[in-house]
Amino acid sequence: MNPYSDRISQIQQTIATANLGSPNPEQAIQLLAVSKTKPSRDLSLAYQAGLRHFGESYLQEALSKQDQLAHFAITWHFIGPIQSNKTRAIANNFSWVHSVDRLKIAKRLNEQRAPHLSPLNIFLQINISGEQSKSGVALDQLPTLVSEIRALKNLSLRGVMAIPEKQADYGAQCQPYRDIYQAIQQLKEPDLNHFSFGMSGDMTAAVHEGATIVRVGTALFGQRN
Numbered sequence: 001m002n003p004y005s006d007r008i009s010q011i012q013q014t015i016a017t018a019n020l021g022s023p024n025p026e027q028a029i030q031l032l033a034v035s036k037t038k039p040s041r042d043l044s045l046a047y048q049a050g051l052r053h054f055g056e057s058y059l060q061e062a063l064s065k066q067d068q069l070a071h072f073a074i075t076w077h078f079i080g081p082i083q084s085n086k087t088r089a090i091a092n093n094f095s096w097v098h099s100v101d102r103l104k105i106a107k108r109l110n111e112q113r114a115p116h117l118s119p120l121n122i123f124l125q126i127n128i129s130g131e132q133s134k135s136g137v138a139l140d141q142l143p144t145l146v147s148e149i150r151a152l153k154n155l156s157l158r159g160v161m162a163i164p165e166k167q168a169d170y171g172a173q174c175q176p177y178r179d180i181y182q183a184i185q186q187l188k189e190p191d192l193n194h195f196s197f198g199m200s201g202d203m204t205a206a207v208h209e210g211a212t213i214v215r216v217g218t219a220l221f222g223q224r225n
């Protein structure tokens with residue numbers, strides 16, 4: 001018996017139920033397995049239970065797991081903070097990057113993505129006011145940044161990502177996602193149609209407010225060490 005099968009179906013069920021009340025219930029929602037700190041064996045079991053998208057936050061750790069799991073058809077997502085000196089390895093070893101938060105980083109990823117690879121899919125990380133972490137783009141700076149990133153041919157700007165402050169209250173969990181979703185609709189940029197919203201503690205709220213990909217670690221793999 002695969003230890004992840006039950007948890008995955010429970011999470012998929014939670015997502016499907018929340019999606020019934022979302023702005024676009026027809027939209028399929030991707031479950032991203034956030035596997036940071038977990039050994040390759042855990043990823044391997046989750047893969048065998050059906051998951052294909054894995055998210056990692058620490059570059060060296062991710063590269064070593066990619067090596068160990070090279071025989072699997074995994075789509076790798078980078079979701080951690082990006083330092084300038086790590087952009088080359090990130091650009092060339094991941095298909096999706098969720099945490100692009102400034103033009104300088106976007107330009108480096110664009111320059112360093114190998115030409116034979118398809119454009120790197122990126123999300124812009126949004127900083128909602130009141131958030132403790134300083135990383136992320138303010139919503140009022142988004143239109144300018146979007147037009148600058150459009151010019152970068154080795155990047156494909158797909159959407160936005162957010163990590164709101166933790167809230168226990170459901171309504172408070174929904175609010176920042178709702179604000180971002182509405183701001184994006186107003187931009188009228190048809191390609192900005194992916195929303196990397198929600199983690200283990202707030203996935204119901206995130207999906208209800210328009211998430212298209214949820215980043216789930218603890219609820220899937222258990223507490224991190």
Ligand SMILES: *Cc1c(COP(=O)(O)O)cnc(C)c1O
Pocket residue numbers: 034036057079080163198199200201215216217218219
């Ligand atoms: C670790 C992490 C997650 C997963 O968090 P859980 O609460 O364990 O589900 C999601 N997103 C990002 C950016 C993370 O760093």
